[in-house]
Amino acid sequence: MFKGILIEKDESGYRANVKDIDDAQLPDGNVTVRVGFSTLNYKDGLAITGKGPVVRKFPMVPGIDLAGVVEESAHPDYKAGDAVVLNGWGVGEGHWGGLAQKARLNGDWLVPLPARFTPQQAMSIGTAGYTAMLCVLALERHGVKPGDGEIVVTGAAGGVGSVAIAVLSKLGYTVVAVTGRPDDADYLKQLGAVEILERSQFSAPGKPLSKERWAGAVDVVGSHTLANICASTRYRGVVTACGLAGGMDFPSTVAPFILRGVTLAGVDSVMCPRAERMIAWQRLGTDLDIDKLGAISRVVGLDEAIPLAHQLLAGSVRGRVVVDVNR
Ligand code: NDP
Numbered sequence: 001m002f003k004g005i006l007i008e009k010d011e012s013g014y015r016a017n018v019k020d021i022d023d024a025q026l027p028d029g030n031v032t033v034r035v036g037f038s039t040l041n042y043k044d045g046l047a048i049t050g051k052g053p054v055v056r057k058f059p060m061v062p063g064i065d066l067a068g069v070v071e072e073s074a075h076p077d078y079k080a081g082d083a084v085v086l087n088g089w090g091v092g093e094g095h096w097g098g099l100a101q102k103a104r105l106n107g108d109w110l111v112p113l114p115a116r117f118t119p120q121q122a123m124s125i126g127t128a129g130y131t132a133m134l135c136v137l138a139l140e141r142h143g144v145k146p147g148d149g150e151i152v153v154t155g156a157a158g159g160v161g162s163v164a165i166a167v168l169s170k171l172g173y174t175v176v177a178v179t180g181r182p183d184d185a186d187y188l189k190q191l192g193a194v195e196i197l198e199r200s201q202f203s204a205p206g207k208p209l210s211k212e213r214w215a216g217a218v219d220v221v222g223s224h225t226l227a228n229i230c231a232s233t234r235y236r237g238v239v240t241a242c243g244l245a246g247g248m249d250f251p252s253t254v255a256p257f258i259l260r261g262v263t264l265a266g267v268d269s270v271m272c273p274r275a276e277r278m279i280a281w282q283r284l285g286t287d288l289d290i291d292k293l294g295a296i297s298r299v300v301g302l303d304e305a306i307p308l309a310h311q312l313l314a315g316s317v318r319g320r321v322v323v324d325v326n327r
Contacts, residue, residue, distance in 0.1 A: 003325070004100020005302055007047060009058045014050035016062070016309075018302045027096050029104035030075045033084060035068040036119040038098035039126035040305055040312055040321040041159060042245060047092060048309035056094040063323075064088055064270075065126040066098025067119035075107025083113035087127045087277070088270040099305060101325050111277055116285040123322045124297035125284055128159030131269040133280040135160075135218045135240040136167050136287075138265040142238040146172035149215030149234060154178040154202065154225055155245050156188055159320045164218045165191040166292045167284070173216075178202055178225075184318060190295060202228045203246060208255040216240070223247030230256040230264060242267040245315070296320050301327035 006019045026032070046052030047062040055062070070082040078084065089109040091097045096104070113122055139151070151168055155161040156177035168175045169192020177193035178201075179185075185196045202225040212234040219226045220243030230239050230252055241264060256262040272280075296319040300308060305323045312321070 002101040004061045007060045016048045026104040031107040032072040032104045033068040034071045035066045037067045037123040038063040038323045039065045039123045045309040045312040061096040061100045062092045063098030064092040067122045084110040114281045124293040129163035132160045132164035134267045138240045139216045144216040150174045151216040152176045152214045153218045155220035157184045160220045162296045162319045208253040221246035227252035233262045236261045238263045240265045
């Protein structure tokens with residue numbers, strides 16, 4: 001038996017509870033992992049609360065991230081004792097995930113734990129941090145350089161936003177943070193933001209084009225915020241879009257794209273090919289100041305993860321939540 005969060009849905013409703021689960025219930029897979037740490041991402045919040053249609057099968061163990069040690073493997077790349085990390089691939093949505101003491105998975109989804117990180121540090125980064133790195137890689141791929149001008153990061157005090165600020169500032173970019181929590185200004189400045197803007201300036205319907213300001217952007221909010229960021233991006237600037245914390249819609253016009261040559265680069269972490277994942281994790285190893293992870297993250301147990309999932313969706317959780325599944 002092992003402990004895990006189990007999401008059930010039946011005639012008595014949708015619920016998530018910490019339960020004792022029989023090993024025999026583990027799904028099919030060629031690698032069994034003893035999980036050390038998992039995390040709470042926005043998507044885990046949607047899964048645990050049932051506020052978004054994230055879970056595709058019931059019962060489900062949520063958790064789109066895990067770090068642990070291989071217990072048994074029939075996969076050629078892994079053997080018992082190997083330290084591994086997993087992000088995405090539909091785990092915690094259609095296949096049992098990381099918010100439990102054990103997971104059985106397809107070995108192709110795993111990456112070796114990067115040498116520079118402990119399992120807990122890797123989960124302080126988690127999908128949110130790895131997605132932030134994918135956004136940085138997309139900015140670089142489209143030619144945005146530190147000297148080009150300001151980079152705006154929305155949802156700045158959340159998981160993706162916090163890591164994006166830390167990485168971009170370490171790389172020498174000038175980062176402007178957009179947040180609904182101006183009280184967290186000191187935290188955002190400590191991560192490397194040079195200026196803090198109130199998110200209400202971006203969340204209302206705006207003009208098709210406004211004053212050019214941003215050389216690049218990392219947007220986790222979507223909706224009017226993304227449209228306003230595109231409208232205020234400089235000629236040939238690059239906007240990376242990875243989230244929908246403010247809404248799934250995108251009420252923009254083509255003006256920024258056809259008149260200013262702005263590039264809108266979509267970022268997906270879930271099905272991102274393995275080679276790019278490896279690059280993202282390697283770059284996190286060199287371009288993220290590990291000392292900042294202590295400020296970005298806090299550690300909780302499985303029991304605390306359920307109430308925190310509700311707070312995360314309410315936008316009141318700062319940075320990253322690491323879940324010690326054995327606490
Ligand atoms: P968090 O909950 O940690 O952060 C989201 C932040 O967005 C909040 O902290 C808040 O920041 C801001 N926010 C919340 N609600 C609103 C709102 N209504 N309007 C404007 N801003 C809001 O989530 P993550 O950082 O883990 O994820 C952020 C987004 O990115 C989510 O939509 C998530 O689904 C998406 N995502 C996508 C991935 C992909 O593969 N494409 C991978 C990972 C995440 P503040 O208080 O500073 O304003």
